[in-house]
Amino acid sequence: MTPPLTRPPKKNPVPRTRRPTVPPSTRSRVALGLTAAAAEGRFALQKCDRCGNVQYPAQEMCRACLSEQVRWATVSQRGHLLSDTTLHHSNELFFRERLPWRLGLVQLDCGPTVIAHVHDDCRSNSAVRVTAKLDRSGQAVMIALPEHDTPHMSDEKRYREFVCDPKFRRVLVTDGKSAVGQALVHALVAAGTSMVFVGVAEPWKRATGFQSVAALPQVQVMPLDVTDTDSLLEVAGEVGSKIDILINSADHNRTSAVLEKRDVNTAHDEIEVNYLGLLRLAQIFGPIMRGRGADGQNSACAWVNLLSIYALTNFPAFGSWAASKAAAYSASQCLRAEMREAGIRVVNVFPGPIEDEWHQLILPPKLTPAALAAAVIGALKDGVEDVFPGAVAQDLIARWRECPKTVERELALER
Amino acid sequence: MRKPYHDVVAAVPVTIPYVRYSTRSAHWWIARALEALLQESGFSKDTIDGFCVSSFTLAPDTAVGLAQQLGVSPRWLDHIPMGGACGLVALRRAARAVQAGDADVVACIAGDTNHIDTFRLNLGSFSQFARDATYPYGAGGPNATFALLTSYYMREYGFSREDFGKLCLAFRENALKFSGALMTRPLTMDEYLGSRVICEPLGLYDCVMPCAGADAFLVLGRERAEDAGIPYARILGTIERTNAFPEDPIQARGGWARDCAELYAMSGLGPDDMDFVQLYDDYPVVVVQQLEDCGFCPKGECRDFVRQHTFEAGGSFPINTSGGQLSVGQAGAAGGYLGLVEAIRQLSGRPHGAAVDDAAAGFVSGFGMVSYDRGLCTSAAILASGSA
Numbered sequence: 001m002t003p004p005l006t007r008p009p010k011k012n013p014v015p016r017t018r019r020p021t022v023p024p025s026t027r028s029r030v031a032l033g034l035t036a037a038a039a040e041g042r043f044a045l046q047k048c049d050r051c052g053n054v055q056y057p058a059q060e061m062c063r064a065c066l067s068e069q070v071r072w073a074t075v076s077q078r079g080h081l082l083s084d085t086t087l088h089h090s091n092e093l094f095f096r097e098r099l100p101w102r103l104g105l106v107q108l109d110c111g112p113t114v115i116a117h118v119h120d121d122c123r124s125n126s127a128v129r130v131t132a133k134l135d136r137s138g139q140a141v142m143i144a145l146p147e148h149d150t151p152h153m154s155d156e157k158r159y160r161e162f163v164c165d166p167k168f169r170r171v172l173v174t175d176g177k178s179a180v181g182q183a184l185v186h187a188l189v190a191a192g193t194s195m196v197f198v199g200v201a202e203p204w205k206r207a208t209g210f211q212s213v214a215a216l217p218q219v220q221v222m223p224l225d226v227t228d229t230d231s232l233l234e235v236a237g238e239v240g241s242k243i244d245i246l247i248n249s250a251d252h253n254r255t256s257a258v259l260e261k262r263d264v265n266t267a268h269d270e271i272e273v274n275y276l277g278l279l280r281l282a283q284i285f286g287p288i289m290r291g292r293g294a295d296g297q298n299s300a301c302a303w304v305n306l307l308s309i310y311a312l313t314n315f316p317a318f319g320s321w322a323a324s325k326a327a328a329y330s331a332s333q334c335l336r337a338e339m340r341e342a343g344i345r346v347v348n349v350f351p352g353p354i355e356d357e358w359h360q361l362i363l364p365p366k367l368t369p370a371a372l373a374a375a376v377i378g379a380l381k382d383g384v385e386d387v388f389p390g391a392v393a394q395d396l397i398a399r400w401r402e403c404p405k406t407v408e409r410e411l412a413l414e415r
Numbered sequence: 416m417r418k419p420y421h422d423v424v425a426a427v428p429v430t431i432p433y434v435r436y437s438t439r440s441a442h443w444w445i446a447r448a449l450e451a452l453l454q455e456s457g458f459s460k461d462t463i464d465g466f467c468v469s470s471f472t473l474a475p476d477t478a479v480g481l482a483q484q485l486g487v488s489p490r491w492l493d494h495i496p497m498g499g500a501c502g503l504v505a506l507r508r509a510a511r512a513v514q515a516g517d518a519d520v521v522a523c524i525a526g527d528t529n530h531i532d533t534f535r536l537n538l539g540s541f542s543q544f545a546r547d548a549t550y551p552y553g554a555g556g557p558n559a560t561f562a563l564l565t566s567y568y569m570r571e572y573g574f575s576r577e578d579f580g581k582l583c584l585a586f587r588e589n590a591l592k593f594s595g596a597l598m599t600r601p602l603t604m605d606e607y608l609g610s611r612v613i614c615e616p617l618g619l620y621d622c623v624m625p626c627a628g629a630d631a632f633l634v635l636g637r638e639r640a641e642d643a644g645i646p647y648a649r650i651l652g653t654i655e656r657t658n659a660f661p662e663d664p665i666q667a668r669g670g671w672a673r674d675c676a677e678l679y680a681m682s683g684l685g686p687d688d689m690d691f692v693q694l695y696d697d698y699p700v701v702v703v704q705q706l707e708d709c710g711f712c713p714k715g716e717c718r719d720f721v722r723q724h725t726f727e728a729g730g731s732f733p734i735n736t737s738g739g740q741l742s743v744g745q746a747g748a749a750g751g752y753l754g755l756v757e758a759i760r761q762l763s764g765r766p767h768g769a770a771v772d773d774a775a776a777g778f779v780s781g782f783g784m785v786s787y788d789r790g791l792c793t794s795a796a797i798l799a800s801g802s803a
Contacts, residue, residue, distance in 0.1 A: 024539055024551045031547035057548035057787060063661075082665050083570075085562035086615040087554055091535040095553030103552055105563045105788065107664040113788055115549050115559070125570065141551055 002120055005155035007168050007194060008297040020293025020342040021093040025137035030058045033072045038132040038140035039385040045112065047073040056112040079108040081128045081144055084118050094136065097294070101158065106130055106144050116142035119159055121150040133162040133383050136293075136343030138336075154381065157297075163383035164302035164345055167192035169244035172235075174199045174226060174281065176219075177207040179356050180306065181249045183369035185213045187377050197239050199224030201231075201250070226250040226277030232284045240288040247304040247376065250277050253358040257319035267320040274324035275331065278305065282335050293342030302380055303339060304347045305332045306372075309393040311350065312400055313407045315414070317362070336385075347379050352392025365391045417681055422637045423510045424647035425798065427456045428759040430737075430767070432595040433628030433744040437528045441472040441747075442484055444526035448631035449485055452522050456633060456645055465491040465518030465634070467509055469501035469525040469748035471537055491518035498783025499695050500655065500792035501525055502630070502752035507653035507796070509634035519635065526629030527747025534625045544787035554614065557785040558622055561698040562614040567665055568700050569616065571715075576616060578721045579699040580607040582734070583620050583741055585726035586696065590738025592728070593768030597626055597744040620741070623697045628746030630756045648762035648798040651776070652681035655794040670793030671708035671780060679710065682797040686710040689797075690774040691761060692732070693754030695782040696739040701790075705780050709795060728769030736761060736769050755779045755796070762800040775800050 027035070037044035047054050048062035049069035055062065062070050084104035090096050104118040106128055114130060122128050127147040132140045143162060146153065154165055171188050175181045176198030188196050198213065198221050214221050222238070225231045226248075252273035254266045261267070289300040310322035311329040329348065336346035353359040355366040367390035375389030388397045400407045429451040431444060445468065453460065466489035468478040476484075478494040491512050495501045502525060509521035538556045539546060552559070568574050584604060590596035602620060610619035633645075640647045654677060656670030679685050686709070694705040703717045711732075712720035724732040737743060737757040740750050758777045760766050771777075780795035 023553065024546075026539065027547050027551075028543050057544045059543070083563040083567040085559055085566060085617075087559065088612045089558070089614060090553045091538065091556075092553055101553055103554060103559050103563075105665055113664045115552055115788060117552060124566075135551065137551070139551065142548075 001150055002152045002156045004152045005168060011296065017292065018097070018294045018296075020290070020299070021097065022137040022341070022343045023094045023135045023141075024092060025139050027139055030060050033058055034132050035134065035138075035140040037072060038134050040387075041382050041384040042074060043077050043130070043132050044072040045075050045110065046070045047075065054111040056114055075110040076108070077129045077131060079106040079114075079128055079130050079144070081105075081118065081122055081124060081126055082107050082113070084122070084124050098158065098161070104144055106142075114142045116144040117158065118144045119146060119153065120156050121146040121153050134345065134385060135162055138340040138345070164245060164347070164380040166245060166377065166380050168194050169298050169301070170195040170197070170242050171245040171247060172197040172199065172239070172243045172285070174224060174246070174248045175250040176200060176213055176221070177210055178249065178251065179209075179369040180251075180354065180372055182209050182213050183373035184247060184249055184376060185216070185219060187370070187373035189216055189218050191377050191381070193218060195220065195242070197222055197235070197243065199235065199250070201225035226280060227272045229280055229284070232280055236284050236288060240285060241292065243285060243289060244298050244300050245302045245304065245380065246281070246285055246289065247306070248278060248281055249306050251306065253318065253321045255318055255321070255358060257316045261320070267323070270321050270324040271327065274321070275327040278328050278331055282331070286335065286339065289344055290339060290342040293344055300342075300344055302345045302347055303335065304349065304376060304380070306349050306351070307332070309350045309352050309388065309396045313396070313404060313411060315411045317414070345383070345385060347385055347387065349376055349379065349387045349389065350393055350397070351375075351389050352396065367392070419681070420510045420514065420650040420653075423513050423634065424637045424640050424649055424801065425506060425632050425634055425759050426640050426645045426647035426763060427452055427633045428756040428763070429455065429631040430595050430753070430756055431526070431629040433597055433626045433746050435529070435597060435624065435626050435744070436531060437627035438530070439528055439627070441470045441526055441528045442476065442481060444528055444627060444629040445470065445481060445524050446485055448524045448526055448629040449522060452524075452631050452633055457643060458520060460487055462520050463487055463489065463522045465489055465509060465512055465521030467493040467495065467505045467521055467523045469495045469497070469505065469751060470527050471498070471747040472527045472533060489518070491521065497657075497751070497792040497794070498748060499697065499751040499790070500781040500783040500794040501748050502755040503653060503779060503781045503794035503796045504655050506634060506650065506755060507655065510650055510653075513634055513636055519639065521634040522631065523634060524629060524631040525748040525752040527627060527749060529625050529627040529747070542786040545785075548787055557697065558614040558617060560785050560788060561700055562617045564666060565621070565698065565700040566616055567667065568703065571667075572718055574703070574718050576608055577604065578718055579621060579703075580604055581721055582699045582702055582726060583607055585730065586735045586739040587742045588727045589736050589769050590742030593737040593743065595767070596738045596742050597624060598738070598742040617698065621698055623740045623745035623750070626744035626746050628744065628749050630746070630749045630752035632752075632756055632759055646763035646765060647801045648759045649801060651684065651797040651799050652678045653794070653796040654678045655792070657792050659793065666789035668714070669704055669708050669782060669790065671705060671795055674793075675709050675795065678795055678797060684776055684797055686778075688776055689778045690733070690776055691728075691736055691758075691771045692734050692778040693736070693758050694734055694739075694780055695751070695754065696735055696741050697745060697750065697782075699741070701782055702734065705782070709778065709780055728771055733771050736771055737767065751781050751783055754781070758798050762798050764800070
């Protein structure tokens with residue numbers, strides 16, 4: 001059984017910080033279906049529409065009936081660990097640096113046999129659950145987990161390489177004053193973070209509830225404004241090399257459609273915070289975090305962007321804001337590609353309307369800040385990359401995947 | 416009933432001594448092998464009208480580009496990508512070509528180079544499935560696949576590490592008499608058991624050493640060989656199979672289990688008639704599997720078989736008389752030739768190392784291409800001495 005994780009000791013500054021390496025990331029195009037599902041925390045294998053055969057590894061035709069109608073479908077994760085082994089040698093640097101490493105052969109109840117990473121708590125020749133998770137290269141791999149949860153199973157050293165569990169990690173929340181920011185800090189502390197650096201813009205403006213956040217022993221409040229490069233440099237200089245997870249909660253939303261304004265001032269402010277703010281953060285904190293992708297037990301591991309489901313399709317009631325979120329979304333994909341080299345996951349969160357003052361006139365259901373914070377923590381613990389929290393986001397993403405044009409028209413009517 | 420290989424023979428066994436690392440290309444190794452074939456047969460290049468090649472490191476060339484480099488103009492050409500099964504497949508295809516008159520003298524050659532980084536680079540691009548579903552998991556090639564199979568055998572059939580070690584020690588003993596072997600010191604059971612763990616339960620001496628080298632032989636008409644005064648081995652039967660038993664969740668049996676009855680029927684001989692066997696030995700568990708699936712002992716009883724017999728060239732059941740890949744080295748596709756070439760040596764009366772006395776018939780099998788979770792290609796042949 002996995003022993004509980006202990007708080008890591010202070011870093012010894014003398015040895016060279018290990019350079020990050022990642023597992024082999026090359027995949028054929030058809031294999032990326034596994035990654036696409038795992039990025040959202042789903043376990044999907046190819047299933048033939050014609051004969052029902054489930055197959056793995058992925059290929060472009062059904063192995064049984066040769067049909068081309070093979071689709072990624074959610075299938076049973078149950079299986080039997082037929083055999084397992086522990087590597088004491090690898091030709092790949094990532095694994096060499098982490099040996100010994102356990103692998104196994106699992107026969108899934110749905111048919112195929114898969115090679116999988118094997119959690120320490122799995123017993124040989126017994127029932128297991130197989131899941132697909134993104135590894136540090138950003139590609140999906142199979143992992144065999146014990147049939148039932150075991151105490152402290154998420155503390156296992158190798159398992160922590162696949163997820164971004166905030167336990168004993170240090171986090172920067174770029175805006176801790178908003179309702180969402182405050183909820184995030186409370187949730188992070190509850191999840192076992194050892195330190196939360198909480199950014200506060202315009203500290204002279206007091207925010208309701210913030211005092212209870214600032215009073216938490218794990219919290220260090222820091223003046224931080226994503227529109228002010230100097231403030232970011234100051235924070236980076238002071239605590240940049242201690243940030244394992246960065247959550248960009250800074251947001252500027254002044255509900256308006258394009259034609260409601262006679263100037264671009266509002267749009268400019270939204271772009272300043274929501275898009276350029278992200279770029280400034282990325283350029284200042286990104287390289288520091290990339291250098292710490294393999295920095296001992298608590299290396300830098302994740303960058304979280306709070307976007308919006310309307311980053312995918314514009315909602316005219318929030319027209320100009322949605323445009324800034326779309327810009328941020330696009331930039332986040334670039335950042336994701338750049339951070340992946342160091343094994344750092346960029347997590348994008350796409351909520352629907354949030355229960356706060358800027359969504360006052362929107363009809364329910366709305367996502368509470370606490371529910372949004374829980375979704376962020378859940379994403380980090382599960383190691384997923386794209387999150388659509390709440391009923392509205394789930395509904396919209398499903399419709400958008402079916403037909404983006406339909407969603408564009410429907411959102412225009414909701415205005 | 417399959418047509419027998421009457422009047423077609425295998426001859427001129429050639430092994431170009433292996434080296435751990437080579438600065439040369441696969442082309443160089445294959446050229447050395449062709450030169451040796453010509454020297455030992457006395458044939459000129461023009462006589463070779465059939466040409467068959469196997470190699471993992473020939474890219475971007477194939478047998479076609481190689482023909483230009485070697486200055487040969489074959490009227491029959493083949494390039495067999497079946498790894499450890501390629502030697503026997505080359506033999507049976509070339510034999511049919513000669514029998515049908517499509518070629519008179521076929522040079523069959525397997526050769527590979529091994530630069531410092533060759534093995535690692537080949538692992539990642541071995542197959543689509545390897546790239547997508549095994550290489551990203553960190554195992555150094557087939558080590559993990561056969562570690563999984565070995566631990567399965569230990570659990571299901573009661574094998575101990577010593578049982579596998581006994582095979583490795585015997586092959587090493589044979590290799591000591593074979594000048595081409597990379598391993599030149601005797602191996603003790605203590606050394607075997609105490610060796611560095613590579614991939615549990617496999618230790619260092621359970622895993623082949625990748626190296627550079629080439630092996631080759633000729634396939635030609637019996638009369639042609641006799642006219643030229645070339646000793647030869649006769650071909651009594653052959654089989655090949657790709658992707659046998661895809662429904663098995665773990666590869667607890669290989670394709671031989673499906674085809675061996677046919678091989679013995681075609682040959683008119685049984686397992687007890689073999690004076691030696693040359694089995695594919697990238698890992699000892701694969702040897703065990705061939706002993707079972709090729710009918711030398713019943714499935715599940717190989718542990719006792721291993722405990723009862725001795726496997727040195729002079730032992731009760733000689734296996735891999737030149738040392739096998741575990742002791743000679745695995746020169747890429749040449750690993751699929753090593754046993755066959757040794758069988759031809761023994762049966763044509765010119766053993767290079769340890770000799771099996773009065774060898775009249777021998778069994779050879781091949782196994783190759785771990786594309787995902789198992790080896791896909793199996794092959795086997797029964798050969799007999801020229802004079803029998």
